[in-house]
Amino acid sequence: MLIAIQLDNVTKTFQIPTEKMDSLRERLLNFKLRSRKESFRALSQINLTVEPGEWLGIIGPNGSGKSTLLKVIAGIYEPDQGKVEITGQLVPFLELGVGFNPDLSALDNIWLNGVILGMSRKKIAEKLETIIGFAGIKPFINQKLKNFSTGMQVRLAFSIAIQSAGNIFLLDEVLAVGDYEFRQKSKRVFEKMKRQGKTVIIVSHELDQIKELCDRVVWLDHGKIVLNDKPETVIKAYTKFV
Amino acid sequence: MSKPKFSGNIWDLFYELVRTDFVLRYHNSLLGFIWVLLKPFLIFAIMVTVFSLAFKIQDRLYSLNLLLGLLIYSYFAEATLRGITSLTEKSTIILKVNFPKAIAILTSVVNSFISFFFGFLAFLGFWFWVKPDGSLLNLPYFFLLVLILTILIIGLNFFLSIGYTKLKDLLSIWEVLLQLLLYLSPIIYPLSYVPAKYQSLFLLNPMAVIITQSQAILITGQVIDWWLLGYTLMLAIVVLIVGRIFFQGQIKRVNDNF
Numbered sequence: 001m002l003i004a005i006q007l008d009n010v011t012k013t014f015q016i017p018t019e020k021m022d023s024l025r026e027r028l029l030n031f032k033l034r035s036r037k038e039s040f041r042a043l044s045q046i047n048l049t050v051e052p053g054e055w056l057g058i059i060g061p062n063g064s065g066k067s068t069l070l071k072v073i074a075g076i077y078e079p080d081q082g083k084v085e086i087t088g089q090l091v092p093f094l095e096l097g098v099g100f101n102p103d104l105s106a107l108d109n110i111w112l113n114g115v116i117l118g119m120s121r122k123k124i125a126e127k128l129e130t131i132i133g134f135a136g137i138k139p140f141i142n143q144k145l146k147n148f149s150t151g152m153q154v155r156l157a158f159s160i161a162i163q164s165a166g167n168i169f170l171l172d173e174v175l176a177v178g179d180y181e182f183r184q185k186s187k188r189v190f191e192k193m194k195r196q197g198k199t200v201i202i203v204s205h206e207l208d209q210i211k212e213l214c215d216r217v218v219w220l221d222h223g224k225i226v227l228n229d230k231p232e233t234v235i236k237a238y239t240k241f242v
Numbered sequence: 243m244s245k246p247k248f249s250g251n252i253w254d255l256f257y258e259l260v261r262t263d264f265v266l267r268y269h270n271s272l273l274g275f276i277w278v279l280l281k282p283f284l285i286f287a288i289m290v291t292v293f294s295l296a297f298k299i300q301d302r303l304y305s306l307n308l309l310l311g312l313l314i315y316s317y318f319a320e321a322t323l324r325g326i327t328s329l330t331e332k333s334t335i336i337l338k339v340n341f342p343k344a345i346a347i348l349t350s351v352v353n354s355f356i357s358f359f360f361g362f363l364a365f366l367g368f369w370f371w372v373k374p375d376g377s378l379l380n381l382p383y384f385f386l387l388v389l390i391l392t393i394l395i396i397g398l399n400f401f402l403s404i405g406y407t408k409l410k411d412l413l414s415i416w417e418v419l420l421q422l423l424l425y426l427s428p429i430i431y432p433l434s435y436v437p438a439k440y441q442s443l444f445l446l447n448p449m450a451v452i453i454t455q456s457q458a459i460l461i462t463g464q465v466i467d468w469w470l471l472g473y474t475l476m477l478a479i480v481v482l483i484v485g486r487i488f489f490q491g492q493i494k495r496v497n498d499n500f
Binding site: 015023024074076078084085090094098101104115116119166 | 243244245246247248249250251254255257258259261262265266269334335336337338339340341409410411415494495497498
């Protein structure tokens with residue numbers, strides 16, 4: 001069996017100082033208390049396998065470890081124990097418009113965000129027209145991003161992100177963006193990604209969307225997998241529980 | 243199967259980070275890039291006025307020596323001050339993408355180097371005007387000195403950038419140390435003002451070596467001291483290697499500091 005993402009017994013703990021001491025004065029004053037830290041176990045012995053082309057939804061209450069799980073898969077956090085392995089090119093999509101700077105023009109932001117998402121400059125040059133067209137911002141391309149409405153910024157960010165050439169996508173609450181027309185457009189993009197056989201992990205609170213898009217759903221609570229099954233089964237159990 | 247890593251082209255990322263950094267630095271400014279040249283020369287003008295008029299230093303080459311010393315010092319000061327905040331400034335990106343973080347350190351040095359380079363071109367203009375005894379045939383040696391300084395800066399920035407994510411006071415401490423360095427290096431006074439028995443101690447400071455050697459070959463027309471050069475190069479390489487190892491060890495958990 002082919003495997004796109006594999007998590008083996010992954011545990012991630014954060015050390016949280018009871019009082020955050022990041023200045024020298026505080027450190028000196030609290031010298032004796034320095035070692036007072038609480039550890040918070042965000043993920044606990046997670047075993048998970050995702051096949052190529054599979055769409056996996058992750059649901060669970062706030063603070064259950066959903067975003068930490070995506071960040072561990074993306075390699076942003078190093079797990080304390082266990083290992084994460086992937087096959088293919090991964091595009092982290094944890095926030096729209098990573099690296100966007102309000103003082104740069106929309107065009108400069110496309111280049112910056114594009115390379116951060118792992119696109120080459122050659123590829124960005126090829127896709128530039130498509131990105132601008134999809135976002136519908138052609139007349140404003142040389143304006144600074146701070147003059148854009150929030151909705152327009154999100155549209156631009158989404159348009160860049162969908163051009164990135166990965167085959168594994170991690171999406172954190174990025175589905176519910178834009179106005180009605182843009183949502184329809186993004187829906188078609190997701191359908192296309194599905195046809196192309198991309199592997200996708202979606203974290204969302206929108207259960208209907210998860211049910212519609214995903215082949216399998218994982219329910220996380222307190223950093224542990226409660227249920228890992230077909231969307232109908234998991235969502236039914238989850239809604240009953242909540 | 244492999245561990246997740248940054249999947250893009252690192253040099254394209256580097257290029258865009260440097261470019262946008264450059265654009266951001268001069269947006270909304272009337273004179274834009276001219277400031278790069280204007281700022282060191284205004285500081286230079288103040289210092290020349292104060293030290294050659296008020297203290298009546300009688301040396302035909304004093305102003306040229308001062309200018310070269312200031313340029314080298316400013317490069318070091320600016321590049322380390324940008325380096326110290328480089329990781330924290332990029333924390334919004336680092337927390338969302340598996341970003342090759344050493345790139346942030348390199349980016350912080352490049353734009354300071356560009357300022358230094360244009361400042362040096364202006365220095366050459368002065369050089370032709372003053373016509374000192376040094377020879378421009380020594381320029382390759384000067385570039386070697388600049389390379390040593392750059393290695394030292396990158397090495398230090400590995401330590402400083404990580405340190406700043408843990409302790410925000412580091413920036414203020416470093417600013418004070420940079421002031422100390424300005425007066426401990428033979429910039430506003432020549433090395434000959436230092437008592438002879440302290441001179442060798444004085445030259446343990448790599449900044450002092452780089453400045454005196456640059457002045458020797460480009461301005462006063464003396465030969466380069468290979469022993470001093472070798473010492474500084476070794477020091478810079480050790481700082482770079484230890485810095486890099488320290489950085490690799492710390493960077494895995496740096497996201498927990500933000």
